[in-house]
Amino acid sequence: MDPDKIKFIKNDRFAAYLGIELVEVEDGYAVVKMEITDDHLNGVNTVQGGVIFTLADFAFAAASNAKGLVTVGINANIAYFKPPKGKLLIAEAKEIASSRKLCNYSVDIFDEDKDIIARFNATGYKRNK
Template identity: 65%
Template sequence: MDDKLIKLLKNDRFATFIGIELVKMEPGYAVAKMNISKNHLNGVDMIQGGVIFTLADFAFAAAANASGHVTVGINANIAFLKASKGKTLIAEAKEVSVSKKIAHYNVDVFNEDKDHIAQVSVTGYKKSE
């Protein structure tokens, strides 16, 4: 794994700011988690959708970039499956298909009780070095 790419992910200031932790990263697969605080809740005391999406996007970035090629998201679709009042969210990103320039990933987001909170489908573009 490219140390430069690991450093880029660890240097993601927004992910750090909202409390995302990279748990596992290997080519085509990653797990990220975050502990939920009151600052992650919306006006009706549910986890804000953008928080869930950001966690999934970060897991995608880790899985896609672990191969050593800078890959950025060019399309993402999210389905919110269940509201979570839990204290932790975990995102698991898995590569579905990859070609020279395009990669597809599914990211599943769960809470600590293994409730399926959201599912995200992401298309990534592999940038030229």
């Protein structure tokens, strides 16, 4: 990981508050993880959907900004497949397409058994510095 390319990603206070950690970051690719705690659960004792969305969004941000251009999300959606098992969530972001100003990413979210629990798709806009 090039620390200069991801320094502002590491400054994400909300991700830190949730306990999200960078595992791997390369141009157009990232893996992040999070230990599930009771604070991440909703009223029916499953992981709150917003927590899963935030984990995926952080993976997208890390992967899309690793190229050194400030990239912000302009559209995102998520499909939830099933509740996670265990106490660990992992999100893997991969670039699908990129042009001069736009990029598209797919993020798969897995539980600790490596079962896919959700898929997040995002479009990013590459800002001028």
